[in-house]
Amino acid sequence: MDATLTDGVVRAGSDARERFYDARGYGRPVGGDLALAPVEAAHLLYRGDLDSVDGMGFRAFLASAAVPETAVLVYKDLRDRGFYLSPARERWVADRDTTGPVDFVVYPRGKGPWDDDVAYRVAVVGEREPVSAADLGEVVVAVVDEESEITYLETDRPTVSGSSGVALPDGVAGDLLADRVFCWGPPASLYERGFYGQRLDEQGGDVLQLSLVEAAYLARRGALAVEGGPGAVVERGREVEGDRFDRRLRAYTALRGRGVVPKTGFKFGADFRTYAGVESVADLGHSEWLVRVLAAGHAFAPRDLALDVRLAHGVRKEMVFALVEGADDADEDQHGGADGDRTGDTDGGVEWLSVGRLTP
Amino acid sequence: MDATLTDGVVRAGSDARERFYDARGYGRPVGGDLALAPVEAAHLLYRGDLDSVDGMGFRAFLASAAVPETAVLVYKDLRDRGFYLSPARERWVADRDTTGPVDFVVYPRGKGPWDDDVAYRVAVVGEREPVSAADLGEVVVAVVDEESEITYLETDRPTVSGSSGVALPDGVAGDLLADRVFCWGPPASLYERGFYGQRLDEQGGDVLQLSLVEAAYLARRGALAVEGGPGAVVERGREVEGDRFDRRLRAYTALRGRGVVPKTGFKFGADFRTYAGVESVADLGHSEWLVRVLAAGHAFAPRDLALDVRLAHGVRKEMVFALVEGADDADEDQHGGADGDRTGDTDGGVEWLSVGRLTP
Numbered sequence: 001m002d003a004t005l006t007d008g009v010v011r012a013g014s015d016a017r018e019r020f021y022d023a024r025g026y027g028r029p030v031g032g033d034l035a036l037a038p039v040e041a042a043h044l045l046y047r048g049d050l051d052s053v054d055g056m057g058f059r060a061f062l063a064s065a066a067v068p069e070t071a072v073l074v075y076k077d078l079r080d081r082g083f084y085l086s087p088a089r090e091r092w093v094a095d096r097d098t099t100g101p102v103d104f105v106v107y108p109r110g111k112g113p114w115d116d117d118v119a120y121r122v123a124v125v126g127e128r129e130p131v132s133a134a135d136l137g138e139v140v141v142a143v144v145d146e147e148s149e150i151t152y153l154e155t156d157r158p159t160v161s162g163s164s165g166v167a168l169p170d171g172v173a174g175d176l177l178a179d180r181v182f183c184w185g186p187p188a189s190l191y192e193r194g195f196y197g198q199r200l201d202e203q204g205g206d207v208l209q210l211s212l213v214e215a216a217y218l219a220r221r222g223a224l225a226v227e228g229g230p231g232a233v234v235e236r237g238r239e240v241e242g243d244r245f246d247r248r249l250r251a252y253t254a255l256r257g258r259g260v261v262p263k264t265g266f267k268f269g270a271d272f273r274t275y276a277g278v279e280s281v282a283d284l285g286h287s288e289w290l291v292r293v294l295a296a297g298h299a300f301a302p303r304d305l306a307l308d309v310r311l312a313h314g315v316r317k318e319m320v321f322a323l324v325e326g327a328d329d330a331d332e333d334q335h336g337g338a339d340g341d342r343t344g345d346t347d348g349g350v351e352w353l354s355v356g357r358l359t360p
Numbered sequence: 361m362d363a364t365l366t367d368g369v370v371r372a373g374s375d376a377r378e379r380f381y382d383a384r385g386y387g388r389p390v391g392g393d394l395a396l397a398p399v400e401a402a403h404l405l406y407r408g409d410l411d412s413v414d415g416m417g418f419r420a421f422l423a424s425a426a427v428p429e430t431a432v433l434v435y436k437d438l439r440d441r442g443f444y445l446s447p448a449r450e451r452w453v454a455d456r457d458t459t460g461p462v463d464f465v466v467y468p469r470g471k472g473p474w475d476d477d478v479a480y481r482v483a484v485v486g487e488r489e490p491v492s493a494a495d496l497g498e499v500v501v502a503v504v505d506e507e508s509e510i511t512y513l514e515t516d517r518p519t520v521s522g523s524s525g526v527a528l529p530d531g532v533a534g535d536l537l538a539d540r541v542f543c544w545g546p547p548a549s550l551y552e553r554g555f556y557g558q559r560l561d562e563q564g565g566d567v568l569q570l571s572l573v574e575a576a577y578l579a580r581r582g583a584l585a586v587e588g589g590p591g592a593v594v595e596r597g598r599e600v601e602g603d604r605f606d607r608r609l610r611a612y613t614a615l616r617g618r619g620v621v622p623k624t625g626f627k628f629g630a631d632f633r634t635y636a637g638v639e640s641v642a643d644l645g646h647s648e649w650l651v652r653v654l655a656a657g658h659a660f661a662p663r664d665l666a667l668d669v670r671l672a673h674g675v676r677k678e679m680v681f682a683l684v685e686g687a688d689d690a691d692e693d694q695h696g697g698a699d700g701d702r703t704g705d706t707d708g709g710v711e712w713l714s715v716g717r718l719t720p
Contacts, residue, residue, distance in 0.1 A: 046560075059535065059542070059544060062535065062537060062542065063535045063537070065537075065538070068538055069537045069538055069540060069542070070538070126538070126539055127626055128539065128600050128601060143626075145624050145626035145627070146539070146540065146571035146572065146573070146624050146626065147540075147557070147558045147569070147571045147574075147623065147624040147626075148540060148558050148560075148569040148571075149558065149624070149626065149627070151626070151627060175419065175422065175423045177422060177423070177425075177429045178425070178428055178429060178430070178486070179486055179488065179506070180429060180506065180507075180508060182419070182422065182429070184419060197507070198507045198508050198509065200406075200436075200508075209507070209508040211506035211507045211508075212506065213506070214507075240488050241488060263507065264505050264506050264507040264509070266487055266503075266505035266506065266507075266509070266511070266662075266663060266666055267505070267509070267511060267666060267670060268666070268667070268670060269663050269664065269666045269667020269668070269670060269671075270667075303626060303629050304629065306626055306627060306628070306629045307628065307629020307630075307667065307668075307671065308629070308667075310627060310628060310629060310671060311629075311667065311670060311671045311674065314671065314674040314675070315674070
C-alpha cells in the first residue's frame with residue numbers, strides 16, 4: 001500500500017482507514033480517507049504495513065527528515081509496549097492536549113483514539129536537548145539517549161506539608177566563622193527537636209554548628225544573635241555562593257514554614273534532604289525528599305535529570321526541584337516575633353517539581 | 361597551660377612537649393620546647409588540654425581566624441577516629457609531603473610522627489571550594505559540607521586495560537540522521553561481539569543504531585561509510601555537543617584502543633559505562649566503570665563529585681574521570697587500515713582519575 005505526503009500529512013485511502021485506524025488506532029479519519037502523521041507513517045513503513053510514502057521506504061523516509069528519529073523511536077517503543085497513541089496535533093486529539101510541550105497522547109492499554117481516556121501525555125526529547133523546568137509538572141518526558149535507549153520521566157507538582165516544628169529561642173549567641181556559624185549554649189531543643197545544626201561534640205556539649213542558611217533563617221527570626229545581625233550572615237552566604245544562596249534560603253524558609261525540616265543534601269549531591277515529621281532527632285526516620293534548588297527559568301540537561309532521578313531512586317527518596325522565582329529576597333522583612341518556625345507562610349515564590357522514573 | 365602564637369606557630373614549653381608530643385603526637389619539638397600548628401593548638405584548646413593561646417580560649421581562637429574551621433573539624437574527626445596526624449608543613453613532615461595540595465599527613469593507627477609510615481595524605485576543602493582535577497590522584501580529599509559533616513574521597517590514577525575487541529567490517533552503509541546513524545545490514549559480529557550500537561529490532565533485523573561517537577570512531581576506521589565521510593559525523597557531533605564531542609571521542613577511542621568497550625552512561629548521568637571483557641553481548645557481565653569525560657583543566661565542585669561518587673557506589677561501579685588534554689583532535693589521521701579495534705594506541709592525551717568513598 002502506498003501513500004503520499006503533503007504539508008506534513010500523509011494521506012492514504014479508505015482501505016488504510018479500515019486497516020490502520022479502525023483496527024489499530026493509527027491516524028485520523030478525514031472524509032472516507034486516512035490522514036497519518038509522519039511518525040505514524042514511519043512506523044507503518046517500518047512494519048511493512050505501508051509500502052511507500054511518495055515512493056520512499058522506511059530507510060529513505062527517515063533519511064528525508066520528514067520526522068525526527070527520536071519521535072519514531074518513542075512511538076515504536078510505546079507501540080511495542082502495547083499502547084495506542086496519537087500525535088498531539090490539532091484535530092488529532094482534544095484541544096487540551098495540543099498545548100504545552102506534549103508530542104504524544106497515549107491511551108490506556110486496550111483503549112484508543114475513539115475513547116476519551118488518556119494514560120500519559122508524552123514529550124519527546126533527545127538527550128542533548130535542554131528541557132525547560134517551567135514546561136514540566138504534567139507531562140511524561142521520554143528521553144532518547146545517544147544510543148537510542150529511552151528513559152521515561154514522570155513529572156508532578158507536589159505540595160509541601162509536614163508536622164515538624166519547635167519553639168525558637170531568643171537571641172542565642174553565635175560567631176560567624178568562614179562559612180558556618182558556631183552557636184554557644186543554645187537550648188537543647190533547638191537541635192534535639194528542631195533539628196537545627198549539628199553538634200560539634202556528638203555526646204552533647206554546648207557548641208552547635210549551623211550552616212549559613214540555617215543561621216540566616218534563625219537570625220532573621222531573632223533566634224540567633226550574630227555580630228552584624230542577619231544581614232552579615234546573608235552577606236557571607238552571597239560571598240561564598242552567589243545568587244544561589246538567596247534561592248536556597250528562600251527554599252529553606254518555604255520548607256520550614258510548612259513544617260518540613262531541610263538538612264544538607266551534600267552526600268547525595270543535592271541541596272537538601274527533608275524530613276516531614278521530626279519529633280526528635282534521637283528518633284529520626286528516613287528523609288523523604290532530595291531537593292535541588294534552581295532558578296525558575298532553569299532548563300535541564302536531560303543527563304543531569306537522569307543523574308538526580310537515578311540517585312534519588314537508589315536511596316529511596318523522591319527527587320524534588322525547588323523552582324525559585326526572581327532574584328530579589330522576598331523574605332527580608334519577616335524576621336522577629338515568631339514563636340515557632342512553622343509560620344504557615346505561603347511558599348513565597350517557590351514552586352515544587354518532582355521527577356521520577358516511570359515504566360509505562 | 362598557656363601558649364603563645366607568633367608567625368603562624370604556637371609555642372609551648374618543655375612540659376607541653378612531653379604531654380602533647382611524646383605522649384600523643386601533637387606538634388614538632390623545637391629545642392626543648394614544642395611548636396604547634398594553629399590547628400593542633402585549636403584541638404588542644406577544644407579538649408581543655410591547653411587553657412589559652414595569647415589569652416584566647418577555644419571560642420576566641422576560632423573566631424580570631426587563626427585557623428580555618430574546616431581544618432579544625434577534619435583534624436578533630438581524624439583524632440576521634442584514632443589517628444595521629446601532622447600538618448603538612450615544612451619541617452613538620454617529610455619534604456615529599458609538603459608539595460601539592462596536602463593539608464594533613466595521617467599516620468597508620470598506632471603510629472605517629474616518630475615513624476615513617478603514612479596512611480593518608482589528606483587535603484581539606486569546604487563544599488563550596490572548587491577542587492582542581494590535576495591535583496587529584498594521590499590525595500584523600502576531606503570535604504566539609506555546610507553542616508560540618510565530613511566526606512572522605514579517595515583518589516587514584518587507574519590504568520585502562522581490557523580484552524574486548526572485534527574485527528571491523530569494511531565500509532558498511534550508514535545514514536546520518538539528526539543525532540545518530542542508522543546502519544543498514546552490518547555483519548552481526550559488529551553488535552554481537554563488538555557491542556557497537558543498538559539494534560532497532562531487538563529480535564535481530566538489519567538496522568543497527570549507532571551513536572554519533574560510535575559512528576565517528578567506526579567511520580574513521582573505514583568500517584562505516586556515511587555520506588560526507590567521517591568528517592560529516594564529527595561535524596554533526598560538534599554541532600550538537602560542542603567541544604565536548606571531541607573530548608568524548610578521544611576518551612572513546614582511548615578505551616577501545618585498550619580493549620575496553622564504552623557504552624552510553626546516560627542512565628547513570630555519565631558519559632560512558634565500560635566493559636573490559638566483552639566476549640559476546642548475549643553473555644554480558646556488569647559494566648565496571650562509570651566514566652565522565654572532562655577537560656584536563658577541570659575544577660570539580662565538591663558537591664558534583666559527591667553526586668557522581670555516591671551514584672557509582674550505589675550501582676557497584678567505580679567512578680572514573682577521563683581528563684582530556686587540549687581541544688585539538690589528535691585522532692584525526694588514524695582512520696583506515698586497522699584489522700580490529702584494539703589498536704594498542706597510547707591513550708592520546710587522556711588521563712584517568714578514579715574517585716571513591718573512603719572510611720578512614
